[in-house]
Amino acid sequence: QKEVEQNSGPLSVPEGAIASLNCTYSDRGSQSFFWYRQYSGKSPELIMFIYSNGDKEDGRFTAQLNKASQYVSLLIRDSQPSDSATYLCAVKRDNAGNMLTFGGGTRLMVKP
Amino acid sequence: DGGITQSPKYLFRKEGQNVTLSCEQNLNHDAMYWYRQDPGQGLRLIYYSQIVNDFQKGDIAEGYSVSREKKESFPLTVTSAQKNPTAFYLCASGRTGRGPGNTIYFGEGSWLTVV
Numbered sequence: 300q301k302e303v304e305q306n307s308g309p310l311s312v313p314e315g316a317i318a319s320l321n322c323t324y325s326d327r328g329s330q331s332f333f334w335y336r337q338y339s340g341k342s343p344e345l346i347m348f349i350y351s352n353g354d355k356e357d358g359r360f361t362a363q364l365n366k367a368s369q370y371v372s373l374l375i376r377d378s379q380p381s382d383s384a385t386y387l388c389a390v391k392r393d394n395a396g397n398m399l400t401f402g403g404g405t406r407l408m409v410k411p
Numbered sequence: 412d413g414g415i416t417q418s419p420k421y422l423f424r425k426e427g428q429n430v431t432l433s434c435e436q437n438l439n440h441d442a443m444y445w446y447r448q449d450p451g452q453g454l455r456l457i458y459y460s461q462i463v464n465d466f467q468k469g470d471i472a473e474g475y476s477v478s479r480e481k482k483e484s485f486p487l488t489v490t491s492a493q494k495n496p497t498a499f500y501l502c503a504s505g506r507t508g509r510g511p512g513n514t515i516y517f518g519e520g521s522w523l524t525v526v
Binding site for chain 2: 333350389397
């Protein structure tokens with residue numbers, strides 16, 4: 300079992316819809332969770348992080364964390380074609396400094 | 412500009428050659444990392460360094476070497492022992508410490524192709 304798992308996709312949604320990206324993790328000691336966006340041929344860029352159970356909103360993005368079920372998700376409201384990218388979930392244990400474990404990423408395609 | 416600079420962006424290596432990828436950061440971060448990404452795949456950790464003159468192997472260190480003589484610099488050498496080096500190489504840096512939001516930030520990456 301991989302430590303951090305994501306469906307590789309592609310996840311296809313129409314423009315204006317909500318895109319829902321999911322990530323599960325195996326280490327119950329994980330404390331912080333990060334979402335990165337990676338455009339094709341580019342490096343990952345941080346979108347947001349979450350460390351408390353519940354929802355955290357930042358503009359069109361909402362991260363959701365459920366530690367009991369060991370999953371974290373990213374919702375993108377009003378999806379735009381410019382959101383088409385691969386989304387990487389990363390997990391860290393605070394007692395490991397800032398060592399992150401990455402999932403394989405989910406490719407999102409937003410169709411006009 | 413503050414950031415992480417990788418060079419070169421594109422590099423071609425002949426069989427049996429060693430090549431070195433440069434990574435420099437001016438963010439005053441203590442920790443630096445090298446990741447490898449193969450097409451359509453996630454990131455795999457090659458080496459990391461939390462402090463000057465110290466570094467640790469990641470998950471796929473074989474065939475690679477690093478040095479950390481300065482806080483700002485963390486070059487990666489891809490040696491001839493690395494049999495399948497064609498990939499996208501990402502350097503990252505971040506603060507050390509236990510803050511929940513502490514994370515890492517990436518340079519623009521270097522594409523290495525074996526010819």
